[in-house]
Amino acid sequence: MKDSTNRPLRLGTRRSALAMAQSGQVAEAVRELTGRPVELVEITTYGDTSREHLAQIGGTGVFVSALRDALLAGDIDFAVHSLKDLPTAQPESLTLAAIPVREDPRDALIARDRLTFEELTADPDRVARIGTGSPRRMAQLNAWARALGRHIETVPIRGNIDTRIGFVEKGELDAVVLAAAGLTRIGRIDEAAQLLSPDVVLPAPGQGALAIECAAANAELAATLAELDDPETRAAVTAERSLLAALEAGCSAPVGALADLSPSSRLRSSRGRPKADEQAVTELHLRGVVGTTDGSTLVQLSTTGHVPASPDETSVPQQLGRELAVEMLAKGAAGLMGERAL
Numbered sequence: 395m396k397d398s399t400n401r402p403l404r405l406g407t408r409r410s411a412l413a414m415a416q417s418g419q420v421a422e423a424v425r426e427l428t429g430r431p432v433e434l435v436e437i438t439t440y441g442d443t444s445r446e447h448l449a450q451i452g453g454t455g456v457f458v459s460a461l462r463d464a465l466l467a468g469d470i471d472f473a474v475h476s477l478k479d480l481p482t483a484q485p486e487s488l489t490l491a492a493i494p495v496r497e498d499p500r501d502a503l504i505a506r507d508r509l510t511f512e513e514l515t516a517d518p519d520r521v522a523r524i525g526t527g528s529p530r531r532m533a534q535l536n537a538w539a540r541a542l543g544r545h546i547e548t549v550p551i552r553g554n555i556d557t558r559i560g561f562v563e564k565g566e567l568d569a570v571v572l573a574a575a576g577l578t579r580i581g582r583i584d585e586a587a588q589l590l591s592p593d594v595v596l597p598a599p600g601q602g603a604l605a606i607e608c609a610a611a612n613a614e615l616a617a618t619l620a621e622l623d624d625p626e627t628r629a630a631v632t633a634e635r636s637l638l639a640a641l642e643a644g645c646s647a648p649v650g651a652l653a654d655l656s657p658s659s660r661l662r663s664s665r666g667r668p669k670a671d672e673q674a675v676t677e678l679h680l681r682g683v684v685g686t687t688d689g690s691t692l693v694q695l696s697t698t699g700h701v702p703a704s705p706d707e708t709s710v711p712q713q714l715g716r717e718l719a720v721e722m723l724a725k726g727a728a729g730l731m732g733e734r735a736l
């Protein structure tokens with residue numbers, strides 16, 4: 395790094411176990427990268443103190459605004475966010491310097507007696523009560539139960555990961571659904587009874603990915619942090635967030651999305667042996683879902699595109715997301731998103 399000072403870099407973080415875990419991991423990576431000490435600065439956000447349900451306080455950005463204020467005020471040098479908590483519109487004053495390699499994007503079920511969803515819902519005389527504050531999870535869990543011909547009750551809850559698992563430990567709920575990535579980061583993934591297949595429950599756009607952000611004015615730091623970026627993760631989450639943005643939905647809306655990238659043998663000019671100027675492409679498969687929280691209606695579509703294997707390629711993923719949104723809107727997605735009730 396060109397900045398020869400050894401002043402510690404200040405990393406702003408929320409104080410939850412999850413935020414501390416992910417900030418701690420990024421702090422270590424930045425220390426290794428720069429040789430500079432990294433100091434954690436605790437910031438309290440409205441999302442941490444409010445007792446309201448996420449859907450009621452609007453969801454979008456409640457966890458990030460205090461960190462962003464601190465970045466713009468120069469109180470901290472960079473911040474680590476869960477990408478899925480970031481609003482899709484990026485302020486010009488801030489740079490998403492790096493999106494590191496993504497953790498498992500799936501949702502996980504934590505259930506009494508370590509039962510799976512199928513086992514939990516098997517007894518027709520006992521309606522399983524499953525806790526989640528996420529309309530996206532409610533919609534898909536209810537749709538899954540309907541498809542199995544079973545009944546569940548989704549119970550709106552919120553709180554940090556420990557609090558949510560506590561509902562099951564105390565016997566107040568039969569199960570809760572959480573992001574596998576969060577459980578992994580705080581070292582509790584072993585308690586998951588089941589990882590929910592994206593064929594049944596699509597995660598939130600960007601779930602499992604982190605975003606490392608700094609002030610746009612701090613171009614030198616942004617360039618340094620960019621070394622922690624994973625282009626494949628960035629391409630995938632760009633497609634997912636582009637879909638979300640084009641659906642004009644906040645993060646509390648019942649929108650699920652997941653992009654998978656797979657190396658493709660298809661070459662840009664496909665005949666004969668690859669020539670030096672031919673570029674390999676990556677196949678990007680994007681799935682999206684919108685539904686009513688009762689699971690009675692889901693609009694679920696997917697699309698596939700080819701992303702050139704250049705490091706900063708985000709225009710194709712962006713376009714794919716927009717195209718899928720248009721198709722979903724044509725199938726009635728807009729009407730479903732109007733529904734915000736829990």
Ligand SMILES: NCc1[nH]cc(CCC(=O)O)c1CC(=O)O
Nearest residue numbers: 476478572573575576601602603
């Ligand atoms: N909305 C809260 C939130 N933000 C990020 C994660 C988990 C980690 C991630 O997705 O990166 C969670 C908890 C959860 O949904 O269970």
